[in-house]
Amino acid sequence: MPIVTLTNVSKTYPARAHGDREIVAVDDVTLSIDKGDVFGIIGYSGAGKSTLVRLINALEPATHGTITVDGVDITALKESELRPVRGGIGMIFQQFNLFSSRSVKANIAYPLKLAGWSKPDIEARVTELLSFVGLSDKAKAYPEQLSGGQKQRVGIARALATKPAILLADEATSALDPQTTHEVLDLLKRVNEEQGVTIVVITHEMDVIQTIATRVAVMENGRVIEQGDVFDVFSAPQNPASQRFVGTVVKGVPSPSELAVLRDRHTGRLVTLSFRDGDSSQAQVFLDLASAGLDFELVYGGINDIRGRAFGHLTLAIRGDRAAIDQALARIAERVEVTVIAGEEVR
C-alpha cells in the first residue's frame, strides 16, 4: 500500500536574473513509497533530493505533477489546509533545528501544543518520548548543552511527538561522527520497526542506505535515475552514478588503476565472480576450481550483507592450463556471474 506517491512531479525555480534559465530542481519524478518502508533517496548535493523531500510535506509547492500523501492529493490543497497535513508528517534535519530558547522538554512539547493536546497529555507524551530516545535525564537541559547525537535524538522525539505516519529525515546524520551516526540510525530503525513509521531518508552516504533502507532511489540532476529494492540496487546497480555510489561501500570490480596494481602483483587469469544470495554456491565454486587442479588465490573483493541477504564480488587470480581454466569457468558460470577482467600475460 503506497502511503506517498509522486506522479510526474517537477519543481522549477524562476531564473534569478534576466537571461538566466529557470532552475529545474526536480525533474519529472515518479515514485511510490509503501507504508512501513524505509525509503532512501541518495544523490550528490544539488541532485534535488532535499527539494524532493520538501515536496512531500509541501514546504515547497510542486510546479507540475501530483503528490498524494495517505490518499490525499496535497497539490490541490491551500496553504491553510496543508498545515494539518504537515502535522501528520514528522521531519528531522541535518542541523537539528531545535528551538534554542526552549528546553528539551519544551521542544518536544511544541508540536503537541500546536496540535491542541491537553497539558496532562503533553506531559505524559513527552515523558514517554524522552525515555524512548534515552534522554529522560535531559528534560530540563537546553539544546546548547547537548552533543550532536543528543540533539538529533531530541529532533527525532519532537518529530514523532504527534504520532505521525511518516518521518522525513533530511541528511539527518550528515553532521554526526560515524559512531553517533550509527546510534541515530539504530534509533530510526526502532522507530520504523516498533512504531511502524514510514521513513524517507535523504542522504549522500551510501552507508546510511545500506544500514537502514529497504528501498532506494538514486537521484542525479533532479531526476530519479534508478530505484528499487536496496539489495537489487546494491548487488547489481544499472546506472553509472548508482555504480559510483554503490562502489563507495561495496568492494566490487577493481577499478582500472587497481587492476593495474593487481596485474603487477599476480600472475594468471584475473576473474571476478559475482555472487548473489549464495554462500553455498561460493563453496561449490571453490570446490570446482580445486577439483580441476587449478591453483588460485583471492586478490580482491568483499561480501556484503543487506538485511540478512549476502552478495559479493570476489576477484581471483587463477593459474594453470588454459583449457582447464576455460572449462572450469564454463562450469562455474552456471552458478555465478563470471567476468574475466585480465587474461594470462607472458611476463
Next chain:
Amino acid sequence: MDRLNELWPEFWQAALETLYMTSFALVLGGILGLAVGVLLYVTRPGGLMPNRFVSGLINFAVNFFRPIPFVIFMAVAQPFARLVVGSGIGTTAGAFIIGLAAAFAIGRIVEQHLVSVSPGVIEAARAMGAGPWRILFTVAIPESLGPLILGYTFIVVALIDMTAMAGLIGGGGLGAFAQIYGFRQFEPLVMWAAIILIVVFVHLVQLLGTRLARKVMRR
C-alpha cells in the same frame, strides 16, 4: 560649588524630566518600532507573509524619516505633536517626538534581529504545521529575544542622548540643564554634575539590559 548648591532643585527636576522623556519615548517608540520591525520582517521577500506593497511602503517610510537629523526632525514633527499630545512644546511633546523618531530606528533593529533567526528553525516550525503568526510569536521572537533586548538597551542609550536635545522645544531634562546653567553660565561643575548623572543612567540601563539578555539567551 555654591552655584550647584543653589541649583539642586532644578537639577533633580531636570533628572526627572530626562527619566520621564526616556521612558515615555521607550514605550511609544518601542511599541511602534516593534510593529514596524515585525511588519518589515514578515512582509519581506521570502518572509512569513511576503507582500511587496506593504514591504516597499514601510521600507520607504523608514528610509525617508530615519536620515533626518533629530534637531530638524523635532521642528518638522511639532505640528504632529500638537495634534496628538496637544502641544508642540514642553516635556511631553519632546518625549512624543523622541519616541516617533526612535520608532524607525527600532524598527530596523527589530527587523535585523528577527532576520538573523536560523531559517532552519523557522522551517522546522513550518514542517510541524505552524502558521505564520504562530511562528512569529512562538519561534522568531523568542529565538531572537536575547539580541532584541540588547538592541533595545542600545536604543535606550540613544534615547537619553536625544533627550539632551529636547531643550530646544522646551522639553527640559539634564541636557538642557547642563547647557543653560553649566555651559552658558561658565559653571563647569554644574555641567559635570549633569554629565555624571547621565553617565550613571546609561550605565545602569546597560547593566540591566546585558543581565536580562544573558538570562534569556541560551546560545
